[in-house]
Amino acid sequence: MKLRNGTYHLIKSAIADFKRNKIRTFLTSLGITIGVMSVVMLIALGLGLKNYISEQFEGLGANLIMVMGGSGLGGGGDEGGGFSGPAGMFGSVIEFDERDVSSLRRIQEIEYVVPTYFKSLSIEAEDNEETGYVMGVNEEFFGLMNSEMLEGNVFDKSDLQGRTKVAVLGHNLSENLFGEAGDGAGRTIRVDNMRLKVIGVLEKTGDREMDKAAVIPYTTTFASLNPDKTFWSIYLGVTSEDDVETASEKAEETLLKRYKEDEFSITEQSEILSTVNQIFAVLNAILVAIGSISLLVGGIGIMNIMYATVTERTKEIGIRRAIGATKKDILVQFLAESVVLSTLGGLVGLLLSVLIVMAIRIFFPAAINTLAVVIAFGVSGFIGVFFGVFPAKRAADLPPIVAIKYE
Amino acid sequence: MIKLKNVSKTYFLGEEKVKAVDNVSLEIKKGEYVSIVGPSGCGKSTLMYTIGLLDTPTSGSVYIDGQDVSKLTDEELSHLRNQKIGFVFQSFNLINKFTALENVLLPTKYLKDKLDFDPQERAEELLKQFGIWDRKDFFPNKISGGQQQRVAVARALIMKPSIILADEPTGNLDTKAGHEILDLLSDLNKKLNVTIVLITHEMDIAKRTKRKIVMKDGQVISK
Structure with a gap:
């Protein structure tokens, strides 16, 4: 798909439309903004919690090996992962x-x-x-x-x-x-x-x-x-x-x-850290899944507006078809619009998250990582494509004669 | 240039079968200035949209430069429209969010190959020729009907088409502005040898063309 000055023209065209419908554009992308914010913030808080706990462990020194009676950390008796009493609960521990x-x-x-x-x-x-x-x-x-x-x-x-x-x-x-x-x-x-x-x-x-x-x-x-x-x-x-x-x-x-093998245990600090990391990987996945629900809702909002836009601009589609736009050109045009709309929302969501995270860092080691940024952009772009493709397909498939006669 | 062979177009209005174009055969040669004239509902618009490749006939064939267009894909039809056909509509059909100049340039955005001219220069030349260069940065709803129609003609011409299809181009204009547009069209035909097909229901306007095709109830009654 090659147009002369294609991409520039597409984006300019999309922005011209957004300017005409400022409030609508704002409200539509707000859905994605909130979605991206909730995902990024949840990841940031999850990471913060993980960092907080990791810091506690690292305070003990990373090259630490713990030798304990009983079957070790997994065997119970441990609290907080730091210094504690006998690992086993049954007296017979060495x-x-x-x-x-x-x-x-x-x-x-x-x-x-x-x-x-x-x-x-x-x-x-x-x-x-x-x-x-x-x-x-x-x-x-x-x-x-x-x-x-x-x-x-x-x-x-x-x-x-x-x-x-x-x-x-x-x-x-x-x-x-x-x-x-x-x-x-x-x-x-x-x-x-x-x-x-x-x-x-x-x-x-x-x-x-x-x-x-x-x-x-x-x-x-x-x-x-x-x-x-x-x-x-x-x-x-x-x-x-x-x-x-x-x-x-x-x-x-x-x-x-x-001693016998099951009478003592040797735990490396790094082992505990990796267990903590595993737990937080799961926790993060759950948080992302919860945040994604709002992204989904935002995406449906975009689809809704794009359908309305297609109907509203049927005449324009007809004119463009008459002067030589192919189905593909129309598809790409509407797809570009929904992608620009959702990426714009994603970008604002990301910026707001960064500001909020910077503010809460004072109290809590929350962090925005590359994953969060990638998700913010990747997912909002994907939502633009996924939820934009159905309305765009409808626009492209309009018979030119029907579109140009539409009043 | 344009050849129609037994072209019919039927569609359904609810239960009722309407024959908009009924077995029409005709030929329009390169450089002709033709009008298709007839009362409203006689099928002249449908015929024009069929020639303009925006509509497909129910039966019969349309040939543009000897090529049977029924065998072409949507993409090939779009390219033909882009490069060979220019449309001028009754209600101008400019895109309101673009300026006059941007509207004129729009067809050049859809060309897949390299243009053999500079689009900016050509647009400037056309707008100057039509006396509306000073309106280039105006949005369509800020200029008069006559000016809008000139922008539309410039848009139709920018790709150097061989055919201009004009559907009641004066229908939304006052008499003076209407005459100016008609003068402009016959000028193009004379000077640039562009084939022009003018659709109208007014005999007065049809008289200005060299050849009249008269339609009634979907059929051509004189050509």
């Missing part, structure tokens, strides 16, 4: 001890080995009480978690050897106990009748459990909290992402020497 820690330490690829004791407890300050999480770990924990300090310092190897009664508080816990988070440093807290000196306060991480934790040397928990000297989980860290696979295989090999 717990790790220092022997496991030293055998895991022998694996070359593994840089960090952090045994973790975890318990939800009431934590007291001078005149405040707050439920928080006591986390018994070693000094490597802070490196593994990329911890940043708000005040004070973290504990070191000598604190572990000396079983020092010190604690590093999570941001929110410190804030709840002392009013200002930064005020925690240098104060004293009581946990299970044990007095601990707060030597540092961590920056806010966004992780619920981390921000309400009192992090103490794991050896300190051996006194009364953890007389069995066991750990519910061991966190392993590798320097390079490429080593994650090898490291987790070697860790499994090592632990199999002592």
Whole structure:
């Protein structure tokens, strides 16, 4: 289909018509605008939710491997994907001890080995009480978690050897106990009748459990909290992402020497992330499907108007046929009009979505991705063609003699 | 140039069968200035639309330059209309959303091959020749009937057609403007040797042409 200055003429002709029917053009494309907006916004919000959750995980470090008793994250007992209690619910689950820690330490690829004791407890300050999480770990924990300090310092190897009664508080816990988070440093807290000196306060991480934790040397928990000297989980860290696979295989090999296969589980951080991604892919698809309903309604609006336009312009079709337009020329002309109309609507919808997303970004990490843009344009163009083709076909198939005599 | 052989056109008005054109055979040669004249409803318009390839006969054949047009596809018919036939209508039939100049240029947009002339230049030449160049940027509803019909004639001529079919071209014009259009048409016939077929119900107008084809009840009674 080649016309001299064809495309230019078609678009100019379409715009001349839109100018004559400004209100109608506006209302018709408004349907597509709203449709595209709802699809793009739903995708943006879905992405935002995904980003929000991914950020929470990434706070833990991407090259993290979790070794847990029981059958792992899938086995229940986990809440929020962060630090939590025993994976199994049935008591018979194994717990790790220092022997496991030293055998895991022998694996070359593994840089960090952090045994973790975890318990939800009431934590007291001078005149405040707050439920928080006591986390018994070693000094490597802070490196593994990329911890940043708000005040004070973290504990070191000598604190572990000396079983020092010190604690590093999570941001929110410190804030709840002392009013200002930064005020925690240098104060004293009581946990299970044990007095601990707060030597540092961590920056806010966004992780619920981390921000309400009192992090103490794991050896300190051996006194009364953890007389069995066991750990519910061991966190392993590798320097390079490429080593994650090898490291987790070697860790499994090592632990199999002592435990049965179903007594523990090894989960990579990336595995959880990919599960999260899968869930959100489904969620996004559902959101897009819901948004598409309004696009469909918009498309029907376009079809309706195009049918009206064809009837209204029967005479024009007749004139064009008389001066040499083929059926195809007429078909393309009306198709071009409906495509221009719907793409225009799509473009406005996209622009409005971008503005709204920019506004809500202040509170929530919503995002517009390429998919959303492609959908906005692709779908609105497709709607123009799909819903425009029937009216355009009717216009093209009008017998010239009937069209030219139409009054 | 144009040859009709036993052309009939029947259609149904409800239950009633109407024979608009009844077994018409005639020939129009290149460069002729012919009128088809007769009372309204005699089938002269139907005959013109059949010659103009906008309507197809129920039976019989139409030949344009020796070619039987019943065998042509819609696309080929459209190209023939585009390149060989120019229409002038009673109610002008300009497209109101386009300016006078854009209306004149419209047929050039539908040519698939390369034009052998510059459309802008030719449009300018025609509009100047017809004395309406100063109206080129006006929309049709802003100029007089006579001016609109001149724009329509310019549109009919832009593709250098060999036939002009004019259906009651003066029907919506006052006497003066009507005469001017008729003068313009006979001028074109004389100077450019364009075949002109003029449809009219007025004997006065038909008299201006060299040949009259008189129709009555779908039949040609003199040619």
